[in-house]
Amino acid sequence: MTASFIPPRRTLMGPGPSDVPQRILDAMARPTIGHLDPAFVELMEQIKSMLRMAFRTENALTFPVSAPGSAGMEMCFVNLVEPGDKVIVCRNGVFGGRMLENVKRTGGVPVVVDDAWGAAVDPNKVREAFQSNPDAKVLAFVHAETSTGAQSDAATLAKITQDHGALTIMDCVTSLGGTPVLLDAWGIDAAYSGSQKCLSCTPGLSPVSFSERAIAKIQSRKTPVQSWFLDLNLVLGYWQSAGKRTYHHTAPVNPMYGLHESLVMLEEEGLENAWARHRAMHEKLKAGLEALGLRYVVDEAARLPQLNSIHVPEGVDEAAIRTKLLIEFNLEIGAGLGDMAGKIWRIGLMGYSAKQENVDYCLKALKACLP
Amino acid sequence: MTASFIPPRRTLMGPGPSDVPQRILDAMARPTIGHLDPAFVELMEQIKSMLRMAFRTENALTFPVSAPGSAGMEMCFVNLVEPGDKVIVCRNGVFGGRMLENVKRTGGVPVVVDDAWGAAVDPNKVREAFQSNPDAKVLAFVHAETSTGAQSDAATLAKITQDHGALTIMDCVTSLGGTPVLLDAWGIDAAYSGSQKCLSCTPGLSPVSFSERAIAKIQSRKTPVQSWFLDLNLVLGYWQSAGKRTYHHTAPVNPMYGLHESLVMLEEEGLENAWARHRAMHEKLKAGLEALGLRYVVDEAARLPQLNSIHVPEGVDEAAIRTKLLIEFNLEIGAGLGDMAGKIWRIGLMGYSAKQENVDYCLKALKACLP
Numbered sequence: 189m190t191a192s193f194i195p196p197r198r199t200l201m202g203p204g205p206s207d208v209p210q211r212i213l214d215a216m217a218r219p220t221i222g223h224l225d226p227a228f229v230e231l232m233e234q235i236k237s238m239l240r241m242a243f244r245t246e247n248a249l250t251f252p253v254s255a256p257g258s259a260g261m262e263m264c265f266v267n268l269v270e271p272g273d274k275v276i277v278c279r280n281g282v283f284g285g286r287m288l289e290n291v292k293r294t295g296g297v298p299v300v301v302d303d304a305w306g307a308a309v310d311p312n313k314v315r316e317a318f319q320s321n322p323d324a325k326v327l328a329f330v331h332a333e334t335s336t337g338a339q340s341d342a343a344t345l346a347k348i349t350q351d352h353g354a355l356t357i358m359d360c361v362t363s364l365g366g367t368p369v370l371l372d373a374w375g376i377d378a379a380y381s382g383s384q385k386c387l388s389c390t391p392g393l394s395p396v397s398f399s400e401r402a403i404a405k406i407q408s409r410k411t412p413v414q415s416w417f418l419d420l421n422l423v424l425g426y427w428q429s430a431g432k433r434t435y436h437h438t439a440p441v442n443p444m445y446g447l448h449e450s451l452v453m454l455e456e457e458g459l460e461n462a463w464a465r466h467r468a469m470h471e472k473l474k475a476g477l478e479a480l481g482l483r484y485v486v487d488e489a490a491r492l493p494q495l496n497s498i499h500v501p502e503g504v505d506e507a508a509i510r511t512k513l514l515i516e517f518n519l520e521i522g523a524g525l526g527d528m529a530g531k532i533w534r535i536g537l538m539g540y541s542a543k544q545e546n547v548d549y550c551l552k553a554l555k556a557c558l559p
Numbered sequence: 560m561t562a563s564f565i566p567p568r569r570t571l572m573g574p575g576p577s578d579v580p581q582r583i584l585d586a587m588a589r590p591t592i593g594h595l596d597p598a599f600v601e602l603m604e605q606i607k608s609m610l611r612m613a614f615r616t617e618n619a620l621t622f623p624v625s626a627p628g629s630a631g632m633e634m635c636f637v638n639l640v641e642p643g644d645k646v647i648v649c650r651n652g653v654f655g656g657r658m659l660e661n662v663k664r665t666g667g668v669p670v671v672v673d674d675a676w677g678a679a680v681d682p683n684k685v686r687e688a689f690q691s692n693p694d695a696k697v698l699a700f701v702h703a704e705t706s707t708g709a710q711s712d713a714a715t716l717a718k719i720t721q722d723h724g725a726l727t728i729m730d731c732v733t734s735l736g737g738t739p740v741l742l743d744a745w746g747i748d749a750a751y752s753g754s755q756k757c758l759s760c761t762p763g764l765s766p767v768s769f770s771e772r773a774i775a776k777i778q779s780r781k782t783p784v785q786s787w788f789l790d791l792n793l794v795l796g797y798w799q800s801a802g803k804r805t806y807h808h809t810a811p812v813n814p815m816y817g818l819h820e821s822l823v824m825l826e827e828e829g830l831e832n833a834w835a836r837h838r839a840m841h842e843k844l845k846a847g848l849e850a851l852g853l854r855y856v857v858d859e860a861a862r863l864p865q866l867n868s869i870h871v872p873e874g875v876d877e878a879a880i881r882t883k884l885l886i887e888f889n890l891e892i893g894a895g896l897g898d899m900a901g902k903i904w905r906i907g908l909m910g911y912s913a914k915q916e917n918v919d920y921c922l923k924a925l926k927a928c929l930p
Binding site for chain 2: 189190191192193194195196197198200202204205207208211213214215216217218219220221222223225226227228231234237238254255256257258259261262286289290292293294382384390391392412413414415416417435436437438439440441442443445446448449451452455456514520525
């Protein structure tokens with residue numbers, strides 16, 4: 189017989205999930221109702237409205253995909269890219285590379301703009317890519333690279349894209365709720381995020397938003413969307429205004445309760461206050477890390493407050509330190525991914541984890557574990 | 560300001576989700592840990608092992624997809640069907656039709672075997688389809704049609720398929736945990752289910768299982784899998800044995816706690832006892848429904864105990880009755896889908912909902928609401 193699973197109580201300061209407040213956990217445990225229940229329809233409408241607040245957008249088509257951020261990413265690409273469409277993909281970390289994979293699998297023709305891992309996307313390279321490829325239909329970039337902690341200049345990249353009459357797909361998995369994400373002001377056409385980063389909800393849902401221009405493109409496609417589950421033409425019928433909904437799939441009811449509660453908490457705090465809190469906690473952590481002699485991977489100008497990537501000191505066994513932090517302090521921090529595996533640590537200050545108590549605890553634990 | 564969402568307390572006797580026991584809800588609310596935490600790896604191993612018990616299989620590749628049943632369905636098709644592959648699709652309800660959509664979107668060549676809605680799949684028609692299409696590579700059918708309540712003879716359909724050297728994809732969304740699903744004894748190559756039916760977990764996860772033959776087919780594909788999120792070549796690295804896992808996506812941690820608890824409860828009850836309970840409750844509900852003069856849609860031989868489809872009596876406004884049941888009794892039953900919209904009700908007796916208390920309550924409420 190298998191016993192019930194009682195998880196250890198960790199402090200989550202990796203690249204996500206972040207600590208989930210008890211209020212959100214309690215919401216997850218409320219009684220399940222049907223996904224077509226009028227009360228659930230009301231819940232969905234409130235979630236859509238609060239996500240618009242978080243994304244700073246008026247986009248009607250703003251909702252949570254019933255799956256993790258990877259599926260939100262795929263929804264953007266399979267709907268907006270048709271076979272043969274040229275897509276400029278900015279790659280300055282793991283998640284830009286994953287965008288490239290998505291372009292290939294939709295039959296798109298990728299044009300890759302590479303930047304060093306840890307650097308922001310260089311707008312000049314993007315300008316040049318558009319000049320060499322005036323037929324490019326989409327620019328895809330990661331606003332906040334979770335693999336490195338670098339933030340790119342979304343406003344400038346979106347402006348260049350508009351000047352060339354193309355659409356923008358933006359990954360804001362790690363930025364939404366933590367640093368400014370201004371879809372309408374920037375003119376982003378498709379964006380996807382995750383529930384488990386600066387929204388501090390449990391993992392499994394992917395907030396997305398699409399502009400009118402993106403919808404026009406989807407509705408004028410010549411080929412069907414290759415995914416049934418992620419086809420916006422079908423999902424639209426499910427997430428559109430109450431009263432007209434048609435059955436598409438069974439939504440994850442209880443995780444939606446959790447996302448709703450996390451957005452209520454964000455409303456209560458105020459979006460700008462949440463950004464300021466992430467910034468303030470970052471400054472405190474940074475001072476402490478520097479006092480320990482640790483160096484940041486990303487230049488100050490492009491540094492994400494909510495994801496602090498630091499070099500593993502020379503001669504230190506990075507995995508052993510992470511294990512020690514986990515076992516002795518119940519503290520999770522992140523390892524490097526891809527080319528940065530073994531070379532960096534990623535310390536998250538996301539959502540509910542971005543608080544003084546966590547900053548102090550992390551610094552204390554690191555001090556105790558570093559040689 | 561938006562208020563926290565407090566759902567009404569319903570009795571769920573539609574086609575799913577079913578009532579979720581408090582034990583499972585409590586499990587969902589336990590502290591979130593990282594998806595790469597050693598404790599989470601252990602949880603995953605236990606879930607895989609218990610799912611093998613539920614599916615009656617030794618398949619190593621048995622795990623929950625991090626998304627609803629529709630995504631589990633799509634995972635089966637995008638991995639096992641290559642462009643140009645001929646696929647025999649049995650269609651005797653909505654979900655057979657959805658399989659057909661999946662075949663088309665993967666570039667497969669569908670051969671449709673139609674049966675009346677409410678009837679089981681006719682094995683003779685499948686035999687004929689294979690004789691006319693000896694190059695067919697896959698048979699796809701729904702074991703338990705959620706749209707009608709009809710059960711098909713999976714053992715016979717799988718045998719025919721093996722005789723023709725093809726692979727079988729089976730939808731067992733509504734049967735797993737409620738009526739016998741015997742993957743290995745039947746020789747099924749790919750199966751997908753849902754967490755929110757007879758497992759009585761919250762919606763959002765899709766248990767799947769793949770045979771060695773299915774894996775061989777996937778590994779010998781000539782074209783890449785069109786979905787990045789659902790590519791088993793990548794997912795395998797994530798769900799394979801502990802210690803060798805690579806990051807793919809962030810799993811829905813807390814919903815996994817819930818699924819784990821639901822499987823622990825299934826182990827405690829015993830799979831065969833769970834089947835017997837669904838059968839016994841069905842007999843009681845059936846007696847009561849017949850006493851009310853209500854007639855079943857599906858012939859007794861093909862009737863699913865956990866999904867009771869009944870004709871709406873002549874002259875009765877079916878939506879008004881469902882609304883009355885919901886508002887006055889907090890009782891959810893299901894409407895008809897597709898061709899059966901407006902004509903039938905679907906009363907679920909799935910998982911935790913399959914109990915005497917629910918049977919009595921449903922009959923009492925129906926009696927009060929029927930004219």
